[in-house]
């Protein structure tokens with residue numbers, strides 16, 4: 001079993017500035033300049049741990065290439081692609097579309113490289129070059145809709161890769177599992193009416209985008225039932241996530257029968273993340289990965305590809321990413337998560353009744369898929 005790993009130094013050069021991303025610098029309001037939450041550090045530190053741990057020698061290195069305009073426009077309107085290209089040519093760059101998602105001069109090329117990286121990783125899995133793969137790409141993508149970028153995302157990297165597999169006849173039935181703590185609205189919107197693509201988002205209820213990712217968002221037309229949303233209550237821990245994956249995600253994958261499973265892998269549901277309030281741990285992500293690998297082994301020869309999304313704790317994202325890559329590759333580095341005794345010790349890590357109620361409702365709705 002071989003695991004592909006895709007990274008490029010340029011992903012660390014995507015420049016999101018010092019306006020935090022949520023509110024601008026404003027001395028009179030006490031807002032001192034602070035690097036944007038979506039900055040290079042969490043990703044470069046994850047890459048650094050993959051190297052320092054020795055795991056890198058057990059992975060197949062994959063190199064990204066820029067997505068072409070044609071490939072980007074399989075998902076995005078030409079106007080969006082053109083505007084990003086134009087603003088990227090300005091001395092100070094521009095914004096993905098919501099005023100919260102800046103990029104510097106040349107940001108188009110880096111965002112196109114991220115989307116192209118998702119294509120490269122997906123093709124490496126479909127061709128059998130590797131069994132599974134992790135694309136450590138930046139900027140993230142799962143909030144970007146066909147019309148615009150938003151939520152720190154410029155192009156919908158994973159959706160571009162899925163559309164590429166379909167357009168080139170490499171796959172038609174594709175399942176997307178989004179465990180980022182924020183709703184995967186962009187991916188969902190892209191495939192809202194496509195019955196060939198199942199999108200499942202497990203997120204903290206109503207964090208971002210506002211009023212997005214409710215239980216009753218299930219797809220439209222022939223695709224009714226091929227979008228699944230599980231808006232978990234704040235404070236959900238490993239027990240809740242394992243229950244969602246065991247009772248909703250894996251049964252939905254079994255019912256859908258994908259040719260490949262794609263994962264929007266954000267680590268902002270971790271107990272250390274500044275932008276949300278869940279309690280996931282590195283070992284929790286390891287277990288979710290193992291559940292998805294078991295399903296992929298049953299359904300599609302183990303074909304599984306992950307694109308990196310959010311996750312904003314420089315201290316903890318590296319350990320979460322390492323745990324996922326150890327599971328994917330089957331190689332243990334011996335590095336222990338130093339935070340595990342702390343986070344696993346939190347009261348409430350087990351599934352709670354009010355969390356189970358949400359999962360029961362999601363499971364009942366997902367039954368329609370079968």
Ligand SMILES: Cc1nn(C)c(C)c1/N=N/c1ccc(/C=C/C(=O)NO)cc1
Pocket residue numbers: 021022023100140142143151152180181182207208210266268275309310311
């Ligand atoms: C500002 C603002 N104003 N208001 C009312 C709201 C609700 C605002 N949140 N903005 C946010 C909050 C979180 C993200 C995270 C993205 C991510 O990690 N995705 O995976 C992006 C934008």
Ligand SMILES: [Zn+2]
Pocket residue numbers: 180181182266268309310311
């Ligand atoms: Zn997120």
